[in-house]
Amino acid sequence: MPIGSFLLSFFVIWRIWTVHHRLFDRVKSIDNRVVRINSLWLLCVVVLPFAAEMVGEYGDEPVVISLYTGVLLASSLTLVWLAFALHRADPARDRPGLEQLIGNAAGLSLAFVLALAVPGAGYWPLLVLLIDGPVLALARRVGRRKQLSL
Incomplete structure (x- = not known):
């Protein structure tokens, strides 16, 4: 399944690179930090x-799932830290x-x-990522309603 892990790697990196690019979109200068x-x-x-290759090689082994999810989490937390x-x-810059x-x-x-708590869950916990957009949209809607009612 090497082609599958390659494609997984490509699409995940493409997605996080797009987010990274937007983060730096209007940055004029950066410091050493x-x-x-x-x-x-x-x-x-x-x-x-490497983590995606492990997915291709070892499938749904709990250690591999934890490694893959952990690398994604580290990337995500680093992007938040960068923002x-x-x-x-x-x-003065917007925080898009x-x-x-x-x-x-x-x-x-x-x-x-x-993934750590339920080893038999496989990659299903990653489906949580599908709800962050709708949850954020709902939170914004509720926030607007509260502002309008004030």
Whole structure:
């Protein structure tokens, strides 16, 4: 299943690279702190194909699922850390997608905990990632209603 793990790797990296690109979209300059955090994020991207290869090789072994989900979680948390560091460097700058980044990190945290707690669950805990968008949209809607009622 090498082609499957390659494609998995490609699409996951493509997705997180797109998020990373949007994060840096309007950044004019960065400091050393941002460079160091970005290097950690890059390490996650480099490790991801290895984790995907393990998925292709060993399937639904609990250690492999934990490794794969853990690498995704590390990447997600590093993107959140980058977003905060960029905001700190330029507080006037908008923080596009920060809520979404936090929601994704929360979903991956839950998926990681479920993968560790329920070894027989396979990759099903990753389906939690499908609900962060709708949950965020609902939270925004509720927030707007509260503002309107004030």
